[in-house]
Amino acid sequence: MVPAAKMAVAAVVAWSVARLFDDTQSFIAAYAAVFMVAGTVYRSLLDAARQVTTVVLGVLVAFVAVLVIPWPPAELGVAVFAGMMLGSWRRLGPDGIWVGVVALLMVTFGTADDVSYLALRVGEAVFGAVVGIAVNALVAPPLRLRAGGRAVAALSADLANLLTAAAAGLRGGWAEDDARGWRRSACQLEVAARHAENEIGHGHESLRLNSRRRRRTGLAHPSVEDRRLSVLRALVRHTQQLTETLAASAEPASTLPATGTTFDARLADPVDTLAEAVRAYRDPHSHRLDRDALTAALAHARDRRAAMARIVPSPDLDPPKDWSTHAAALVAVERALRTLTDAPDPADTR
Numbered sequence: 269m270v271p272a273a274k275m276a277v278a279a280v281v282a283w284s285v286a287r288l289f290d291d292t293q294s295f296i297a298a299y300a301a302v303f304m305v306a307g308t309v310y311r312s313l314l315d316a317a318r319q320v321t322t323v324v325l326g327v328l329v330a331f332v333a334v335l336v337i338p339w340p341p342a343e344l345g346v347a348v349f350a351g352m353m354l355g356s357w358r359r360l361g362p363d364g365i366w367v368g369v370v371a372l373l374m375v376t377f378g379t380a381d382d383v384s385y386l387a388l389r390v391g392e393a394v395f396g397a398v399v400g401i402a403v404n405a406l407v408a409p410p411l412r413l414r415a416g417g418r419a420v421a422a423l424s425a426d427l428a429n430l431l432t433a434a435a436a437g438l439r440g441g442w443a444e445d446d447a448r449g450w451r452r453s454a455c456q457l458e459v460a461a462r463h464a465e466n467e468i469g470h471g472h473e474s475l476r477l478n479s480r481r482r483r484r485t486g487l488a489h490p491s492v493e494d495r496r497l498s499v500l501r502a503l504v505r506h507t508q509q510l511t512e513t514l515a516a517s518a519e520p521a522s523t524l525p526a527t528g529t530t531f532d533a534r535l536a537d538p539v540d541t542l543a544e545a546v547r548a549y550r551d552p553h554s555h556r557l558d559r560d561a562l563t564a565a566l567a568h569a570r571d572r573r574a575a576m577a578r579i580v581p582s583p584d585l586d587p588p589k590d591w592s593t594h595a596a597a598l599v600a601v602e603r604a605l606r607t608l609t610d611a612p613d614p615a616d617t618r
Contacts, residue, residue: 278399296323300396320393334347347368416470417493427457427503428550439533453511513597541562542601
């Protein structure tokens with residue numbers, strides 16, 4: 269409701285003032301004003317620069333086309349073609365199409381050779397942009413700090429659920445389809461991670477040139493969510509390595525050795541520890557990292573890997589042809605545990 273109300277105010281102010289100078293085409297000012305309120309204060313400035321640039325270029329293209337070409341159909345065709353070509357400039361982004369549209373409107377209105385008329389159109393666009401920026405900056409300037417936290421929490425929940433499911437499968441017996449499902453879920457976490465990164469970026473942008481940044485909002489700064497996301501991204505990579513190892517070993521044509529039920533049951537414990545620690549990133553105020561449990565799990569994983577490296581398996585484990593699958597799985601879990609052990613507490617907002 270707040271952005272919609274701000275758009276309405278900006279449109280009314282820009283349109284009312286513009287009508288004092290021209291009561292026929294004053295919609296341009298209102299149009300420009302509305303678009304300036306659609307994003308953050310910083311984004312409003314960038315949008316204003318692009319909008320004004322597209323209008324100026326469109327007006328100039330129309331003026332030159334009419335000045336040089338004597339035949340109206342050719343004027344229109346050349347103006348639209350040149351406008352669209354100029355509009356493809358990457359710095360104009362999606363607004364570039366308006367260069368050709370403005371040129372089309374000026375030519376079809378029959379006013380492309382009227383310098384005073386064209387100057388008025390440019391002035392209205394600039395005035396509308398100024399009104400939109402002013403409304404956006406002075407009336408409840410938008411802060412986008414919640415979305416990043418929600419995205420990080422969602423990523424944490426998805427990762428914790430995956431690890432919990434994998435641990436349950438390791439204890440209860442798993443098959444190739446289970447491992448493929450874990451691997452697929454681990455790969456899909458990349459999408460959630462990129463979404464969280466984008467939302468945090470919007471949060472950083474919303475603080476730029478924003479007067480509300482100096483007030484207490486009760487929300488975590490985007491840099492805090494950056495730190496949490498950095499940890500979760502590392503955990504996603506290690507989880508992908510773990511699931512890839514298990515899935516590869518389960519393939520019928522694989523030359524990798526199967527891990528075995530005894531090893532799987534032991535591996536499930538540190539994976540469960542990982543899942544519980546990841547939940548602290550979903551709700552840092554309700555969960556804390558159990559560093560004692562993480563340290564114990566890390567020591568266990570290292571000891572098992574070291575034993576395999578010395579080719580001294582446990583008495584109750586039948587040695588396979590090689591320990592490569594077991595070592596790869598343990599290394600992935602060990603690196604994930606090390607990441608969490610070295611990470612700051614997720615509840616730390618400093």
